[in-house]
Structure formats: structure tokens, C-alpha cells
Amino acid sequence: MIGFATPAGNAPAVLPEALVTPQGIVAVVEIPVGHELPELPRLAVVLDRCSDPGNAGTVIRTADAAGADAVVLGAGSVDVWSGKCVRASAGSVFHLPLSTTRATVDGQQLRGGIRRCG
Numbered sequence: 299m300i301g302f303a304t305p306a307g308n309a310p311a312v313l314p315e316a317l318v319t320p321q322g323i324v325a326v327v328e329i330p331v332g333h334e335l336p337e338l339p340r341l342a343v344v345l346d347r348c349s350d351p352g353n354a355g356t357v358i359r360t361a362d363a364a365g366a367d368a369v370v371l372g373a374g375s376v377d378v379w380s381g382k383c384v385r386a387s388a389g390s391v392f393h394l395p396l397s398t399t400r401a402t403v404d405g406q407q408l409r410g411g412i413r414r415c416g
Contacts, residue, residue, distance in 0.1 A: 339366070341364065342370060345369065347374035349376060350376065353386075354375065358391055362390035369396050375398065
């Protein structure tokens with residue numbers, strides 16, 4: 299059985315089905331809470347209703363490689379701390395400021411905000 303990190307104060311979740319052939323490497327870490335997003339990021343990635351944890355992790359990893367300052371996940375997006383998402387991100391979830399919101403992303407409002415920031 300494989301244990302996986304959960305927010306501080308909660309017992310680790312046991313995920314026996316998480317890996318079919320584990321790598322033999324285990325880490326116990328605290329999930330970062332309260333990431334402060336930059337006030338005016340040069341590059342921010344916004345995911346809305348991304349329901350596949352592998353895709354979300356890949357986008358987070360790619361955002362990190364591209365030099366993004368933050369990743370924002372809108373309503374309906376996966377839990378970035380799920381095992382599959384963390385593995386797909388190759389650790390980028392611990393490097394980039396992440397923000398999740400229960401609101402859906404309004405494309406018109408987002409474009410207007412981007413235009414105002416230049």
C-alpha cells in the first residue's frame with residue numbers, strides 16, 4: 299500500500315491502486331498551503347474544468363518549464379494533490395504558486411484583465 303500526502307493535520311490517504319508498479323521511492327511532504335500569487339504575473343496559466351489529473355499535471359509541468367509565475371485552476375478542475383497529478387507534474391506542484399477557485403473562469407473577464415495588464 300502506498301501512502302500519499304494530505305494537508306497538514308489530516309491522516310495520509312492510502313492509495314493501493316495508485317501505482318501498479320511503484321518506483322520504490324517514497325516521500326512524506328506537507329502540501330503547501332497559502333501560495334501567494336504574484337500581483338502582476340508575466341505569465342499565468344489558467345485551467346478551467348480540467349478533469350483529467352494527468353493532463354493537469356502535464357500542463358503544470360509545462361507551465362513551470364515555460365517560466366510561468368502561477369497556475370490557476372477553475373471550478374470543476376481536478377485536485378492537484380492527487381497522486382496522478384503530482385506524478386505528471388514531476389514536482390512542479392511544489393515549485394509553482396497554485397490557486398484553485400470554485401468559480402468558473404469567465405473568458406471575457408479574463409481577456410479584459412489581461413488587456414489591462416498589458
